[in-house]
Amino acid sequence: MTVPSDIHPLLAVENLSCAVPGPAGAMRILTDVSFTLPHATALGIVGESGAGKSMLVKTIMDIAPSRAAVTGAVRLDGTALQSLDTRTRRTTLGRRVGMVFQNPMTSLNPFVRVGRQVEEASRKHLGLDRRAAREKAIALLRAVGIPDAAECYHGFPHQFSGGMKQRIMIATALACDPELLIADEATTALDATVQKDILDLLQTLQQRRRMSMILVTHNLGVVAGRTDEVIVMYGGRLVEHAPTERLFASPRHRYTAALLSAMPRIDQPAHTRLATIPGQPPSLAHPEPGCPFAPRCPAAIDACRAAMPPMTVSADGRHRFACHVPLDAGISGDASVRQPEAANV
Amino acid sequence: MSSDAPSVTSAGDLGYLRDDAALKVRNLTVSFRRGQKIFNAVSDVSFDLARGETLGLVGESGSGKTTIGRAILQLVPAHGADLGGAITYEDDDLATLSRAQMRLMRRRMQMIFQDPVSSFNPRRKVVDIVGEGLEIQGMPRDERRRRVDQALADVGLSRAMVEGRRPYQFSGGQCQRLAIARALALGPDMIVCDEPVASLDVSVQAHVINLLQDIRAARNLALIFISHDLAVVRNVSDRVAVLYMGRMVEIGRADDIYRAPAHPYTRRLLDAIPVPDPARRIPAGEGGAEPHSQLAPPSGCRFRLRCPRADALCAEVEPQLRPMAQGQYAACHHPLPELGQGNSSRPAALSTPA
Numbered sequence: 001m002t003v004p005s006d007i008h009p010l011l012a013v014e015n016l017s018c019a020v021p022g023p024a025g026a027m028r029i030l031t032d033v034s035f036t037l038p039h040a041t042a043l044g045i046v047g048e049s050g051a052g053k054s055m056l057v058k059t060i061m062d063i064a065p066s067r068a069a070v071t072g073a074v075r076l077d078g079t080a081l082q083s084l085d086t087r088t089r090r091t092t093l094g095r096r097v098g099m100v101f102q103n104p105m106t107s108l109n110p111f112v113r114v115g116r117q118v119e120e121a122s123r124k125h126l127g128l129d130r131r132a133a134r135e136k137a138i139a140l141l142r143a144v145g146i147p148d149a150a151e152c153y154h155g156f157p158h159q160f161s162g163g164m165k166q167r168i169m170i171a172t173a174l175a176c177d178p179e180l181l182i183a184d185e186a187t188t189a190l191d192a193t194v195q196k197d198i199l200d201l202l203q204t205l206q207q208r209r210r211m212s213m214i215l216v217t218h219n220l221g222v223v224a225g226r227t228d229e230v231i232v233m234y235g236g237r238l239v240e241h242a243p244t245e246r247l248f249a250s251p252r253h254r255y256t257a258a259l260l261s262a263m264p265r266i267d268q269p270a271h272t273r274l275a276t277i278p279g280q281p282p283s284l285a286h287p288e289p290g291c292p293f294a295p296r297c298p299a300a301i302d303a304c305r306a307a308m309p310p311m312t313v314s315a316d317g318r319h320r321f322a323c324h325v326p327l328d329a330g331i332s333g334d335a336s337v338r339q340p341e342a343a344n345v
Numbered sequence: 346m347s348s349d350a351p352s353v354t355s356a357g358d359l360g361y362l363r364d365d366a367a368l369k370v371r372n373l374t375v376s377f378r379r380g381q382k383i384f385n386a387v388s389d390v391s392f393d394l395a396r397g398e399t400l401g402l403v404g405e406s407g408s409g410k411t412t413i414g415r416a417i418l419q420l421v422p423a424h425g426a427d428l429g430g431a432i433t434y435e436d437d438d439l440a441t442l443s444r445a446q447m448r449l450m451r452r453r454m455q456m457i458f459q460d461p462v463s464s465f466n467p468r469r470k471v472v473d474i475v476g477e478g479l480e481i482q483g484m485p486r487d488e489r490r491r492r493v494d495q496a497l498a499d500v501g502l503s504r505a506m507v508e509g510r511r512p513y514q515f516s517g518g519q520c521q522r523l524a525i526a527r528a529l530a531l532g533p534d535m536i537v538c539d540e541p542v543a544s545l546d547v548s549v550q551a552h553v554i555n556l557l558q559d560i561r562a563a564r565n566l567a568l569i570f571i572s573h574d575l576a577v578v579r580n581v582s583d584r585v586a587v588l589y590m591g592r593m594v595e596i597g598r599a600d601d602i603y604r605a606p607a608h609p610y611t612r613r614l615l616d617a618i619p620v621p622d623p624a625r626r627i628p629a630g631e632g633g634a635e636p637h638s639q640l641a642p643p644s645g646c647r648f649r650l651r652c653p654r655a656d657a658l659c660a661e662v663e664p665q666l667r668p669m670a671q672g673q674y675a676a677c678h679h680p681l682p683e684l685g686q687g688n689s690s691r692p693a694a695l696s697t698p699a
Contacts, residue, residue, distance in 0.1 A: 049546050192619070
């Protein structure tokens with residue numbers, strides 16, 4: 001579906017697969033994932049545990065475990081990262097892509113003062129001297145909402161709550177003014193107002209710096225209203241990719257629809273039973289043939305269990321989904337209705 | 346102001362406190378010393394919990410919700426912390442219990458921790474982790490095995506699925522189910538759930554919430570449900586208490602609070618819920634004021650520096666919990682909504698969010 005253009009997308013992922021040896025044979029963590037991310041675009045990646053969303057961004061960042069067998073290509077601004085030597089690749093990624101990890105408790109070094117950790121990347125990649133790096137670090141700590149930033153510069157990670165640690169992590173990721181910021185469940189453990197403030201902050205930075213951003217999250221509420229596009233992953237595969245509004249208004253893949261209805265809602269009374277998805281996430285070690293969601297899907301037909309559905313692309317090219325029995329396109333999200341928008345793909 | 350409610354403590358005539366509750370927390374204060382500095386994690390918090398009831402505790406990082414949960418189970422480290430107030434469970438004052446008595450009490454009161462992965466010993470097998478509490482209680486081996494099997498079944502796992510495996514071999518959702526199983530194995534009648542679903546995926550979260558609800562109903566379990574996710578709290582809670590910087594700023598029936606929050610902080614929390622509605626395109630950069638340093642809380646109302654309704658009174662006088670027209674109690678000089686300051690009539694015009 002990628003339309004060749006004179007300008008490279010910031011990030012192009014092509015047929016990316018990743019397998020990790022496990023006790024029960026190779027675990028197929030990622031299978032044949034392809035997408036492109038234009039410049040200055042916010043992308044959400046959602047899915048359950050084991051869907052491969054974390055591994056996808058780790059593979060992009062070249063920090064997948066060394067025993068992982070990776071195939072496919074990742075291009076940053078047209079440059080195939082695999083063609084670079086390891087050192088250049090790591091420097092390029094470290095300089096141009098910032099990453100905030102899932103667990104701030106284990107991402108910060110407990111023996112190093114937080115200020116040093118925030119400024120580490122800017123000293124290494126931007127060549128700032130100690131004073132400039134320090135000023136930048138304090139400014140970043142303030143920007144991510146740490147009270148008493150100058151004092152906290154000298155603090156150690158254990159002196160901060162989980163939310164504060166995650167803010168420090170975000171300051172660390174922003175140290176090199178990255179073109180792409182990847183936040184892997186970065187706000188998952190934060191309070192609602194803090195989460196909102198941090199997402200606001202990320203969004204402001206993303207728009208002001210015309211930076212691209214990938215928000216990896218299990219919470220569909222996080223990507224709604226804050227991203228331009230959403231990718232839904234399941235069992236290591238990309239199952240749906242659409243503009244955010246359209247994904248929520250008229251999901252085509254059955255799994256996306258099931259996820260949406262499993263969310264607790266504030267307009268329902270207490271003790272309302274939540275819709276669940278029966279069964280277990282698929283085994284990555286012994287993937288069944290066919291659609292990975294088929295064993296849990298209420299609408300599965302024989303074809304679903306026989307072969308992986310190919311990616312269907314809507315008429316305007318902006319909505320992709322891999323489902324043999326897709327839900328109807330809603331009136332508002334109908335591809336043919338939205339045809340004029342296809343021009344700006 | 347609340348003459349109909351029995352006064353049970355020196356906390357004043359707080360009508361939301363009940364005499365017949367199973368758990369009573371009265372004027373709980375917890376402070377930690379850090380060098381010369383004193384950090385008041387919890388200041389004068391009183392609430393209670395009836396059998397089979399679920400109380401949601403919500404608030405930001407550092408609001409004291411986890412500390413309250415730990416204080417209830419007497420898990421606040423004795424070193425460097427000062428505790429004030431009283432916690433009674435079924436008329437036992439927990440502070441006066443010996444270690445052995447408290448150990449017995451923990452059969453009835455259990456806790457599920459925030460981060461299941463780090464609350465497990467990574468080198469133990471999960472079957473032993475689930476049976477850990479029973480082991481500490483000196484339960485015979487056969488009984489232990491039976492109870493572990495039952496607890497695993499209750500959370501949708503089986504011995505065959507977990508036998509011989511260690512925590513790192515499980516996903517976050519599975520670890521959280523194991524943590525629930527560990528608590529359930531003891532057969533408690535109250536569980537403090539500290540962010541039990543915070544790091545779980547949506548469908549797993551739905552499973553765990555439904556699971557907790559089923560177990561709660563089946564065993565008439567009382568739950569303290571600590572969470573930052575107000576949508577989840579809405580689903581599980583009968584009553585909700587909102588904490589801000591160690592103080593309780595609002596408490597009442599979940600229906601009342603979600604329909605018409607009285608405290609501006611509660612309003613802000615509700616506005617921050619990430620709603621899966623992309624039409625609500627969130628304008629970037631409207632983030633509120635930074636949280637105030639907690640080592641030196643502001644005078645008067647602690648929320649006033651972030652509050653759009655604050656005035657001179659808020660800086661001088663710390664507001665106390667008082668009954669609101671909507672039904673709940675809130676500690677605010679200028680509560681929401683503007684209308685209906687009358688004391689008895691409930692504002693009928695307020696509509697439920699659609």
